[in-house]
Amino acid sequence: MRLYYSPTSPYVRKVMMVLHETGQLDQVDLITAGGTPYETAARPASSNPLGKVPALERPDGPALYDSRVITRYLDARGKGGLYPEGEALWDALTLEATADGILDAALLMVYEGRLRPEDKHVPEFVEAQWVKIDRALSALEERWMAHLQGPFGIGQIAVLAALGYLDLRHAARGWRAAHPGLSAWFDAQATRPSFAATAP
Template identity: 55%
Template structure:
């Protein structure tokens, strides 16, 4: 299998952490690409017509894409137990919350990296951060008991989302008022799977 990826993407990091945690890292070749919303390399569009990463190219079937689809596929392939039956909907909801944090945080980066300076919309950017802050606070206030349980996909997704906030938005200080989540992340980020996938670029 080949994973179409870019190191800086938090969605890619989710997949790479799953690969590590389920013992499948050696089964996948990493295909590094540089892509933006206005520039899509051919190898990306060939794997995902929407032009987004990550995409997983398989030898026994068509390429699959969207990090949530890939993570569920890899979990099923390895019998990883990251979506346990007794809490599947909670796990998927927590993963969706983390993905929403990532979506808004990535859009904030694109607002400055892709849009010409004269068209940057500060109110829109702040609205994205409001989404991030509200979601982070909700995880801190409502989900800490869940995060204290056995490893599942919700844990991985939240950790990757928080890692991206540190990577791209460190000055925003997501930790303020979220001491419990900060403490949890400090421990989780010491896992080998997290240390081996620290974003670059």
């Protein structure tokens, strides 16, 4: 298998954590892919027509893309048990979607600052993205702590990747102060080998 990736992408980090957790890292060749939303030529357009990472080329079918598709495939392939069965699956998928929504908003904030000319920045747009993030963090703190403290799976992986990205790109926002329970959980999980090994 070949994985097109960027070491700073939080979506890639989710995939890398699943590779570590399922013992499949040595079965994947890592291919660095770069670019921006404006410059997609350097991205894996032949494997993902959207020109985004991660994209996984596999020997038994067309390339897979979107981190949620790749992680589910790798978990099934490696029999990792990161996706629970029965009713618990819907909680895990919702938790993963919440974490990915945090990442979507956090990336839009980065793009606004890096890709638009300074005289075209829209502060209200950036603040609106942070409101979404803060609301999602509050939901994790108030509704999801019991799940996060349960058996380790895809929900925890996604939340770790999201919080790690907030620390990397938006630490000045101080998300931890308003969400002490979530912060304590994150710090306790940060030593997990799959998370530590995938730090950007």
